[in-house]
Amino acid sequence: MSVKSAVRVMEILELLSEHSEGLTVKEISDSLSFPQSSTFNLVQTLCTRNYLIQSGTKKYKLGPKLIHIGSNAMEGLDVQSEGEVHLRKLMEDVQETVFMAVLSEDELVYVSKLEYNRSIRTGAKIGSRKPLYCTGLGKAFLAFMPEENRDSLLDELKLNKITENTITSKAVLIEQLTIYSNQGYAVDDEENEEGLYCIAAPVFNANQEVAAAISIAGPKFRMLPNKDTIVQKLLSVSEEISQTLGYIKT
Template structure:
């Protein structure tokens, strides 16, 4: 059984994580349909423990205590810590930005980003969330999850057109995922950000489950000529990280 005040605290933190500029008590209460008086009390309590901070304009933002907690949580992700060294080597080898993401509540969450100094800048950052259907990392999860789980996640997705290349047909997406499963890696061809081309591969754990996905992302004009070589390096690294997590390839 959930405790109402605890649930409300979590909803406040989640809301503010999406508003880096901060929100007032009234804005928080309206957005979450909470009484303003109880919202004020919860916000004040969070401020006293440094989970939130108040700006000069009476807006509230996430506080420094959460940085410490978030860092500890990141360190507890075995897949992220095991992959760090290999991701850095991959980044230096391909000279493009590399990512690692995990699956959370039907979306991908970035847990690692290593940006090569010449690479294209992307809107993705550690901790941010992205849809599964239009990203290389997301499609790596979908392509290698059990079919029932994959179909369930796709059913929950609203395939919104983000760029001219975004797939908005669930039938077309499933056909594409079958191709990705056969070749071992997925592709995002300017489907989430114009100009960005991405190759992504799954990372498996000891239970043969997809624990994470890793990717190489860069400008399309530079990625395409080196696609096959980059894909080979990506798959080699994903296999290495998987083995460190206890995965045994059948």
């Protein structure tokens, strides 16, 4: 059961988060359809606790107390632990191996691996590192990071051939990354391990940054016939994990 005043406080804070220039009491009450008198009382209470501040133009803005609270909340959000329950459900749904990785300098590091009993064996283990350019997870990072960061990484990377399908041309890789960015997910088509087909998607944090990437991997003969369903489930889970990290899609 929700408490009306508490709900109104949250709605005021959420509204002001979208108006960095601030809003007057009347603008807040009009926007939220609250009575102006109760809006004034709530705003004044928030000001006394430094959750809001008032500018010289009588507009109210988010206050310094929220910076401390927000920082602590960010520190408490561990992408691996927040994503674990979602990844397990995803693994059971698709009945293939599911991974999560984070970026470490110019490589990815696996932080989660949930292996379904029928899945293909892979060389990837928790804590192991892999190149970005030839893995689905790595290409998810490259496709969705800021372009200047991606270009800086690619300038330093040497694209060694690992399998017959490994892309060794940076121009071709960049074209591929553009496609992945537009479609929302990346693919590793036996580029790092023969027989392994991988579909990966980014996980974003509250700063709109790629905090991690998750993937579904399995034998190509099983993955391709079910690709549309796998992609749909993967993107749904990546969005759920992103939301737990405070990501708001713009």
